[in-house]
Amino acid sequence: MTTLDENELTVPFPEVATLFLLIVPVVGWLLGVVIAWRSAIWTTRDKVVATVLGPGGSPTLVSVLVLDATHAKGKMSTAGTSEAVGIAIAAAVLVASFASVVYLGVRLRTAQTIAVE
Numbered sequence: 001m002t003t004l005d006e007n008e009l010t011v012p013f014p015e016v017a018t019l020f021l022l023i024v025p026v027v028g029w030l031l032g033v034v035i036a037w038r039s040a041i042w043t044t045r046d047k048v049v050a051t052v053l054g055p056g057g058s059p060t061l062v063s064v065l066v067l068d069a070t071h072a073k074g075k076m077s078t079a080g081t082s083e084a085v086g087i088a089i090a091a092a093v094l095v096a097s098f099a100s101v102v103y104l105g106v107r108l109r110t111a112q113t114i115a116v117e
Contacts, residue, residue: 032050042107053097054097059093059096060097063090066090069086
């Protein structure tokens with residue numbers, strides 16, 4: 001709860017946490033893409049995977065847009081199947097984005113192993 005004193009203004013934690021959680025994924029993805037493209041360890045394919053499928057980037061945007069579109073469509077129709085399909089598509093997109101993290105982790109480990117030998 002926000003308390004207002006005559007001389008003091010405090011910001012409640014939930015609002016700050018919300019702003020932080022909205023900014024970090026997008027900025028983190030953008031920084032990760034910049035670092036990946038500047039690195040010599042990653043192949044071009046790895047860089048494209050990080051750019052296109054990285055969590056917080058385009059997959060997150062696609063998921064939000066699909067969920068928003070199906071939610072609006074669901075309000076206009078009586079069938080709940082459009083929302084279920086939208087949720088399934090959004091979940092598949094997000095799973096693919098996190099699978100890209102696993103893929104890149106395996107590729108990084110392989111690249112480091114080759115570099116050490």
